[in-house]
Amino acid sequence: MKNRDPSITEEGNAAKRQRQAKMQAHVRRQALITKKRVDLDVEDPDDERRNLRLEGHALTSYQSSVEHVHQQPRATRALRAASRNDPWECGVLHFMCGGSLCGSQFQGKHWTHLAGFDTEEKFAPSFERNNKGGKLVKFDVLKRSAADFRKVLDYHKRRRNFVSKPGARRRLLLVIATLECGPASNANSAKTAKQRRLKKIKAKFFYRDAIAKYKEFLQEAEKDHNVFAVHEFLATKWVVAMMKKELPDATFITCHGQIHEDRKRVYAFQRAEGVPNFFLDELRKRVDAYGQKSAAEALEDIGVAVPPFTRVATGCWTKKEWRNENKGRDPRRRRLQTICKNGYVMQYYKSARAKKTFRQRRLAPEALLHLRSAGCDYEYSFAPSDVQDTKDQIVGMGVSLVIGAAMRAAFERYFEPDLALLEGVAFGKS
DSSP states (O other): OOOOOGGGSHHHHHHHHHHHHHHHHHHHHHHHTOOOHHHHHSOOTHHHHHTOOEEEEOOOGGGGGSTTOBOOOBOOHHHHHHHHHSOOEEEEEEETOTTOTTGGGOOSTTEEEEEEEESOGGGHHHHHHHSTTOEEEEOOGGGOOHHHHHHHHHHHHHHTTOOOOTTOTTEEEEEEEEOOOGGGOGGGOOSSHHHHHHHHHHHHHHHHHHHHHHHHHHHHHTTTSEEEEEEEEEOOHHHHHHHHHHOTTEEEEEEOOBTTEEOOEEEEEESBSSHHHHHHHHHHHHHHHHOSOOHHHHHHHTTOOOOTTOEEEESSSOOHHHHHHSOOBOTTTSOEEOOOTTOEEEEEOSSTTOOSOSEEEEOOHHHHHHHHTTTOSSOOOOOTTOOHHHHHHHHHHSOOHHHHHHHHHHHHHHHSOOTTTSTTOBOSOO
């Protein structure tokens, strides 16, 4: 009797092998790029040793169909040849940039700094010193229109010879948006319940309006560029919920600590599927490479004495009277609280049992910058004209340099991956 089941015939087996071959590239892509939330949420046991906790939120099913989400095309020999003849170049824009600690890590032949946008021009010397070729523009995001943004963008594209050319397929644009944390930060806590309610209402209006403006600017830029975006903001629950609602095409990564700081922040990667997983990998690499050095050891490396029994308190949420009676954190055993504008205060005690300090000293912004530079790829330096208040604001408002370094490396892997490893896996705009 003839076998009616084609799956066990030679023809059926051949058809099965063909189907498996067609799915192979897709399976590899899914394994490397689109991880499920259950995989991202499982903490690596080594992360405790790294003093780093990471949490990822993968794209949901409806998000992959959102307009402008770039997916990687197949890496073929033709694409390799085209990449050599027409190498990719990415312009960088940074909103609410301050001195742009994050942007300072985007260096190399593929990166072109166009402009940074901030309401205060005093950050210009340090911004332009560390973001090579970029110019700081006085630009209030909430008060400007898409037409205003277009004028500024076109001017700086011409200035940097970044104007799109016919057939130039790989001219890209990266937008970094570091949302001001002040409106929702505990560092600006109100004292009474009424003040806290009013503060939260004002903060919600601020973030709502800022996100709406960013969306307008991205849509304007997408008229003549492939646009990718990264947002950094506080991990406050209502802020995260608002961002998830307003940015349905984004993947969210929560980072609970950044080497020497307990700095809980959320990073939303928009318009690029797969970059967040590369970001996690690059961040872990840099934290591992930095090693087990404590904050005290890092300070001693630059000549700051940290005698026994020293504690470190934040200068933002404490007053001298409180610090006289309460101890900060042990810099040899714990990560410190996140760096804010008022920095850190060193508390000196005569013994482990002493309850009152015999001296307090505020750390210089150069020392704070050194702590925030741990794990970076490129050093950041203040401009000679910067006064102390400007330095304090640049460090306190800035993103840790290791975060910027991991972002840059993640996008470089996305735009130009190791083709020997990722043969058949996607990259760039489809």
